[in-house]
Amino acid sequence: MVRFEDHSHPNGGLLLLARHGESEGNARNIFTGRLDLPLTKRGRREALDIAASLRKSAITLDIAFSSVLQRARETAEIIIASLGRDIQLISNLALNERDYGILTGHHKDLPVQGVEAQQVRRWRRSFTGRPSDGESLMDTQIRVGAYYDSSITPQLVDGRSVLVVAHGNSLRALIKKLEYLTASEIEGLEIGTGEIIAFETCRGAVSKRLPDINPTERSRIFTL
Numbered sequence: 001m002v003r004f005e006d007h008s009h010p011n012g013g014l015l016l017l018a019r020h021g022e023s024e025g026n027a028r029n030i031f032t033g034r035l036d037l038p039l040t041k042r043g044r045r046e047a048l049d050i051a052a053s054l055r056k057s058a059i060t061l062d063i064a065f066s067s068v069l070q071r072a073r074e075t076a077e078i079i080i081a082s083l084g085r086d087i088q089l090i091s092n093l094a095l096n097e098r099d100y101g102i103l104t105g106h107h108k109d110l111p112v113q114g115v116e117a118q119q120v121r122r123w124r125r126s127f128t129g130r131p132s133d134g135e136s137l138m139d140t141q142i143r144v145g146a147y148y149d150s151s152i153t154p155q156l157v158d159g160r161s162v163l164v165v166a167h168g169n170s171l172r173a174l175i176k177k178l179e180y181l182t183a184s185e186i187e188g189l190e191i192g193t194g195e196i197i198a199f200e201t202c203r204g205a206v207s208k209r210l211p212d213i214n215p216t217e218r219s220r221i222f223t224l
Helices: 024-028 041-056 070-083 117-125 137-157 168-179 183-187
Strands: 012-019 063-066 088-091 161-166 196-202 205-209
Touching (some): 012 137, 041 070, 041 196, 063 137, 137 168, 161 168, 168 183, 168 196, 168 205
Parallel strands (some): 012 161
Antiparallel strands (some): 012 196
């Protein structure tokens, strides 16, 4: 287990991105998107596992952000309560999951009436594919990125350790921005429920991705 006690660079911050624990939508394998579904029992355990990993890695959080959807906010609240510290939690809809539009609520492995299977795949995986009445991953990156720049980056500039609890697609969109990934590279990126991705920052900009700090039991991958 990697430890981060020495993370004390005067211009350095620590950015921790965590996907919420398993939700009822994950368990049902549906396009959850903006549906506000709660965590499952397993999802709450995954949130506790995140907190345990942070303790073992000697990470002291200064502030936390989450989306307003209950699966992300509850995950963040469980982590904070488990750490036993008074950590401010800021929830904002800019971190919400991608809006899947007409796909919302449909089982991912079943046909969507009136939509060709190839079209559904393009909407799911491509960076610019936008489901009817929904968002593309590019749309998601624009809103998440703007909030990150305005509200999260200043915390990192101040040298703080920042936790962001959000969703598979909103985090993928943010990682594309932070790591300058191409549209094709982001198509293959998956983030498991309860997974943590850590970055060291300098003057607010990501300088490197840090070693894996996830629990021994790997997070569940739900294909987005």
